[in-house]
Amino acid sequence: MSPQDRPGRLPVSVLGGLATGVRDCVADLARIEIPGLAVLAVRVTPCGGTVFWRVYERSGPVDGGSLRPARPCSPHLLPSAILPVLLLLARSGRYRHLLLTLPPGLQADLVALGVVHGHARGQALADHLHIDTVGVAIDLSRLQDDLDSGDHLGDHGLALGPGDRRTLAETAAHHLEGADTVVTASVNDPDPAASARAVALVRHLAPRSSMAHICHDPLTGALRLPDISALLGGHLFDADRVWDRHGPLPVPRQPRGPEYGVRSTRWSSRRPLHAQRLHDALAQICTGVIRGRGHLWLANRPGSICRWESAGEHLFIQTAGAWLPEQGAKEWQSASPERRTLASLLWDPYYGERRCELTFTGIDLDVPALHQLLDSCLLTDAELSLGAERWRQSDDPFAEALGSPPTP
Numbered sequence: 459m460s461p462q463d464r465p466g467r468l469p470v471s472v473l474g475g476l477a478t479g480v481r482d483c484v485a486d487l488a489r490i491e492i493p494g495l496a497v498l499a500v501r502v503t504p505c506g507g508t509v510f511w512r513v514y515e516r517s518g519p520v521d522g523g524s525l526r527p528a529r530p531c532s533p534h535l536l537p538s539a540i541l542p543v544l545l546l547l548a549r550s551g552r553y554r555h556l557l558l559t560l561p562p563g564l565q566a567d568l569v570a571l572g573v574v575h576g577h578a579r580g581q582a583l584a585d586h587l588h589i590d591t592v593g594v595a596i597d598l599s600r601l602q603d604d605l606d607s608g609d610h611l612g613d614h615g616l617a618l619g620p621g622d623r624r625t626l627a628e629t630a631a632h633h634l635e636g637a638d639t640v641v642t643a644s645v646n647d648p649d650p651a652a653s654a655r656a657v658a659l660v661r662h663l664a665p666r667s668s669m670a671h672i673c674h675d676p677l678t679g680a681l682r683l684p685d686i687s688a689l690l691g692g693h694l695f696d697a698d699r700v701w702d703r704h705g706p707l708p709v710p711r712q713p714r715g716p717e718y719g720v721r722s723t724r725w726s727s728r729r730p731l732h733a734q735r736l737h738d739a740l741a742q743i744c745t746g747v748i749r750g751r752g753h754l755w756l757a758n759r760p761g762s763i764c765r766w767e768s769a770g771e772h773l774f775i776q777t778a779g780a781w782l783p784e785q786g787a788k789e790w791q792s793a794s795p796e797r798r799t800l801a802s803l804l805w806d807p808y809y810g811e812r813r814c815e816l817t818f819t820g821i822d823l824d825v826p827a828l829h830q831l832l833d834s835c836l837l838t839d840a841e842l843s844l845g846a847e848r849w850r851q852s853d854d855p856f857a858e859a860l861g862s863p864p865t866p
Contacts, residue, residue, distance in 0.1 A: 468548040468587040470556045470573065471689050473641070474566030475595035475633050476604055476616075476626065480643045483672055484595060485559050487683040489514055492690065494554030498547065500540060502561045504615040506531045506622070511540055513547065530619025534568040541578035548586035555590070555690055562629065563611055563618040566592045567636030567700050574697055589695040591688065594637035594664075598656040599646040602821075604630040605659065605748050608771035627770030631749050634663040635703065638694035641686065643672040651718070655821070658717035662819050663749055665714060668692070698794075706763050706779035707753060707797050710815050721823040726815045728806055729836045730757035730849065736835040737855035743831060744768055746823050752816035753778065756856065757837055757849035764860065766816055777860050782811045 473481055485497045497514040509531065512522035525539045536544075547556055558573075560566055570592050576583045607626040611617040614626070634640070640660050644653055660669065670684035688694065702708055713722035733756045744750070750768035765778035782789055782801050790798055801811045818828060837849070 467585070468553060468556055469590040469691070470544070470548075470558055470587050471590045471593060472558045472560065472566045472570045472573075473593045473595060473689070474560040474562070474564055474569070475593075475637075476562045476630055477595040477597035477600065477643070477645075478562060479645060480597055480641060480672065481559055481595035483643065484641050484683070484686065484689075485514070485557055487672075488557055488686065488690065489516055491683055492555070495557060495690065496547065496553045496555075497557045497559060498540075498543065499559045500536065500561060500564075502531060502563065502618060505612070505617055506563075506619040509537050509540070511543060513543075530621060531563070533563055533565050533618060533622070533624070535572045536564070536569055536576075541573075541576050541583065544573065544576075545578040545581060545583060545586060548583070556587070557690065561618075562616045563622065563624075565629075565632055565636060566594060568704070570695060571697055571700050589697075590690065591638045591692045591694045592636060593639045593641055593689045594633045596634070596640055596642045596656075596660060597646075598642050598644045598653050601630070601656045601659055602652075602748075606770045625770060625772045628767065628772050628774070631663060631751075631769040634660060634667075635751075636700070637664050637667050639668045639670065639686075639688040639692060640664055641670050641672065641684075641689065655718045655720060658720040659748070659819070661717065662714050662720050662722045665711060668694075698796075702794060702796055705794060705797070706765070707800070707811075709796055709800060710752070710817065713817060713819075719821050720819065721821075721825060722817060722819040723823065723825045723828065724752075724815065724817045725829050725832050726813060727833070727836055728809050728813050729842065730755050730760065730812070731814060731835050732756075732837055732841065732852070733758050734853050734855055739831055739835055740773065743828065744773055746820045747818045747828075748821065749819045750816060752814075754814040754816065755781070755812045757841070757846075758852045758854055759856075759860070760812070760846050760849065762860070764856075775856065775859055784810070 475481055489495050489497050499512045501510045508524055508526055510524045512519050527537055531537055570589045574584055574589055604626050609626050611622060611624050668688040670686050672684060673682055713724050731754055747768060750766060752766050754764050754766055756764060761780055763778045763781060765776050767774045
């Protein structure tokens with residue numbers, strides 16, 4: 459028996475996502491139909507001024523409260539005052555399972571990770587509970603619009619504070635990519651082709667996730683709860699996988715084949731990118747791309763890993779750490795086992811660990827044209843022959859976004 463499955467600890471499933479109606483439907487149906495299940499619902503008022511929590515059993519609400527955080531809520535952590543509530547629910551022995559439902563602005567996989575390592579009243583939460591599964595609630599009729607949107611969370615009253623400038627698109631993408639299981643519904647009953655395309659987007663952005671769909675009973679018109687055993691009892695949460703996904707060099711995923719117009723592709727190169735040519739091509743690269751993610755190295759920043767994330771109209775490039783030096787250096791010991799293994803397999807005598815790897819997903823994406831455009835941004839043979847010292851001296855159009863490059 460693994461530590462995760464020790465008896466006596468309360469299993470907790472975490473459910474987030476932008477589709478609050480779907481989330482609440484799952485919670486209500488689950489607490490009514492599944493014996494021994496309770497729901498801890500956490501809600502945040504617009505701009506994060508007040509946090510509310512309620513505990514629901516089959517009969518309805520049984521406890522609750524509110525708090526005003528001293529500082530804006532973090533998208534990655536539960537407000538600290540909620541942790542004692544979790545501890546009390548776990549220690550009560552009253553429940554067989556707990557479903558923790560989150561506001562749209564909280565990222566469920568990172569919240570789950572914080573709970574695993576959290577403490578309350580001097581006690582480690584992991585001694586009393588364990589994370590079962592992380593889920594996301596999706597409205598299929600809204601998914602493509604959300605992933606394409608340039609709106610900010612604050613435009614819809616979903617921001618966690620005045621400084622929360624995240625977009626709907628990047629938040630929707632993060633929810634999907636962090637989910638172990640996806641619960642879907644079609645709130646506005648889109649046409650079958652649109653639904654199929656939305657399901658294909660889920661499969662491309664969350665390829666490891668299981669899926670369950672809430673639907674109406676054709677006889678009674680009532681909502682019918684699907685088999686959500688993957689969400690409640692699936693034991694799918696893997697903390698190491700969450701660390702890897704948010705680390706400097708996530709293990710790349712193999713793209714799925716085309717489905718209903720949805721296409722994904724992975725582009726990679728051992729050569730560095732010419733910063734100015736890449737900068738000039740950004741608008742073209744992002745045309746038709748719903749989601750892009752990966753890492754790259756710029757010729758004038760040979761020591762830095764640059765993370766690429768695009769979602770809808772949002773593009774974010776930031777420094778995510780340093781490439782590993784020669785094997786045996788102390789930096790290897792602090793790297794994850796997955797990264798060390800991948801670096802050893804892909805180590806190049808000249809480039810070392812350095813490489814560009816980007817994955818893109820879009821509707822009717824022109825893959826050959828996208829690859830050709832990215833290839834045109836790489837250093838040419840002549841530029842490559844000049845060496846790293848000359849590369850460093852080239853113009854740096856990303857200086858404002860990335861800051862000064864580290865001193866070699």
